[in-house]
Amino acid sequence: QKEVEQNSGPLSVPEGAIASLNCTYSDRGSQSFFWYRQYSGKSPELIMSIYSNGDKEDGRFTAQLNKASQYVSLLIRDSQPSDSATYLCAVRGISGTYKYIFGTGTRLKVLA
Amino acid sequence: SAVISQKPSRDICQRGTSLTIQCQVDSQVTMMFWYRQQPGQSLTLIATANQGSEATYESGFVIDKFPISRPNLTFSTLTVSNMSPEDSSIYLCSAGTDTEAFFGQGTRLTVV
Numbered sequence: 046q047k048e049v050e051q052n053s054g055p056l057s058v059p060e061g062a063i064a065s066l067n068c069t070y071s072d073r074g075s076q077s078f079f080w081y082r083q084y085s086g087k088s089p090e091l092i093m094s095i096y097s098n099g100d101k102e103d104g105r106f107t108a109q110l111n112k113a114s115q116y117v118s119l120l121i122r123d124s125q126p127s128d129s130a131t132y133l134c135a136v137r138g139i140s141g142t143y144k145y146i147f148g149t150g151t152r153l154k155v156l157a
Numbered sequence: 158s159a160v161i162s163q164k165p166s167r168d169i170c171q172r173g174t175s176l177t178i179q180c181q182v183d184s185q186v187t188m189m190f191w192y193r194q195q196p197g198q199s200l201t202l203i204a205t206a207n208q209g210s211e212a213t214y215e216s217g218f219v220i221d222k223f224p225i226s227r228p229n230l231t232f233s234t235l236t237v238s239n240m241s242p243e244d245s246s247i248y249l250c251s252a253g254t255d256t257e258a259f260f261g262q263g264t265r266l267t268v269v
Contacts, residue, residue, distance in 0.1 A: 089200070089249075091258070094256060144188075144205055145258050146202065147199050149199040
């Protein structure tokens with residue numbers, strides 16, 4: 046089982062719709078969770094971080110965390126064509142080197 | 158957020174040679190990491206760069222092939238040694254704290 050799993054997509058949504066991206070992780074000791082956006086040919090950029098169960102909102106983005114189910118999600122409201130990118134889920138544990146482990150990413154296409 | 162400068166941004170190298178990639182952070186960070194990203198793939202962690210001591214390598218990566226230095230809190234180098242075409246990839250430096258991690262712009266390496 047991979048440490049961090051995401052559906053590779055592509056996930057296609059019409060402009061203005063809500064895009065829902067999901068991520069599961071295997072290490073129950075994980076404490077910190079992150080969503081990165083990566084445009085083609087660019088390096089990943091941090092969108093959101095979440096540490097506690099529940100929702101965290103930042104503008105059009107909402108991160109949701111359920112540690113019991115080992116599940117993290119990212120909702121993008123009012124999706125725009127500029128949101129078309131690959132979204133990477135990252136998880137950081139509490140032991141060892143505190144490294145960030147990335148999922149394979151979900152490619153999102155927002156159709157104008 | 159930290160600003161990470163990585164160089165070179167790209168290089169074309171002959172097989173059998175070595176390339177050293179530099180990563181400079183504009184502020185003190187607790188953690189520095191090196192990742193590899195194959196085209197269309199997610200990020201694979203090569204190692205955690207430890208200040209003043211040997212790096213911590215992930216499974217499948219060894220020091221002889223990917224020697225790493227981190228002489229202080231803001232600078233690290235990754236060397237790709239005895240290169241083969243299979244080493245062609247994007248190499249990314251990442252630096253962060255307990256709560257967030259950021260990426261350099263990456264080094265696109267082509268081995269011919």
